[in-house]
Amino acid sequence: MSAQPNFNLTGKVALVTGSSRGLGQAIALGLAQAGASVGISARTLDALSETTSMIMDAGGFALPMELDVRNVGNTRDMIDKFVAEQGKIDILVNNAGYEEVSPSLELSEEIWDKIVDTNLKGAFFCAQSVGRHMADAPTGGTIINVCSLTSYVGVPAAVPYGSSKSGLLGMTRALATEWAERGIRVNAIAPGYFRTAMTNVFYEDAGWQSAMLNKIPMRSFGDPSDLKGAAIFLASDASRYVTGQCLGIDGGYLASI
């Protein structure tokens, strides 16, 4: 009989960037519930107390760390320290993200840099820092980049965001091919519409909500916990022959465009 797929993350060490709230918080909790020890991170330690409690209450192990992914040198130092303390790193989820709606004719260099440095440059250098450890490890590792529908479709007044998320999808594919022989798998997820601090302003508009629901074949918005299954799959040995892919978690949105 063939072996059953193994979704168990017991004994694995993970790092989820941007896990103080929203989608990153749910992903961190999901990985912890599947057995991983999870490094959680945000720009301030204070912001991580809720995620820490949720993971501890679920019987998991959370390791909070202050980390601004735009600061490449500091991020590298923090990741090196984390790996030295834990002895290894098996899983990275590049989730930290920033968005600020701005029409392109008025877009400032400052906003462009803040969005692209967080979503694309920050994600790459986290992958590089973690990848250097994974490349030396006998069991390699797995990286999950949190992309977006804007990796595939254009959204007005979201040019730096869409550029960064399209770039993140390209980065996923390129790194997957470059690091496959090092035992490092690189995949992505593309969440559809989820109500979080980042997107809340849109959901306050009932007209926007009903227009969006009409575009989603399943006619419902996502709940952050809907991301747990995909994250566990891509983080675990169950996906050991999967690399360079992006899994939409979007109620069928991408299938309908």
Ligand SMILES: NC(=O)c1ccc[n+]([C@@H]2O[C@H](COP(=O)([O-])OP(=O)(O)OC[C@H]3O[C@@H](n4cnc5c(N)ncnc54)[C@H](OP(=O)(O)O)[C@@H]3O)[C@@H](O)[C@H]2O)c1
């Ligand atoms: N919500 C959606 O519908 C949706 C859809 C598709 C993709 N996404 C993507 O999913 C990810 C999470 O989004 P969300 O909706 O959960 O947003 P959110 O609630 O605003 O959470 C963003 C997270 O990123 C952290 N963060 C922001 N800038 C950072 C930086 N420079 N360095 C380190 N951490 C930083 C924030 O922590 P602090 O502010 O505490 O530092 C927070 O934990 C993002 O990559 C987003 O683009 C979201």
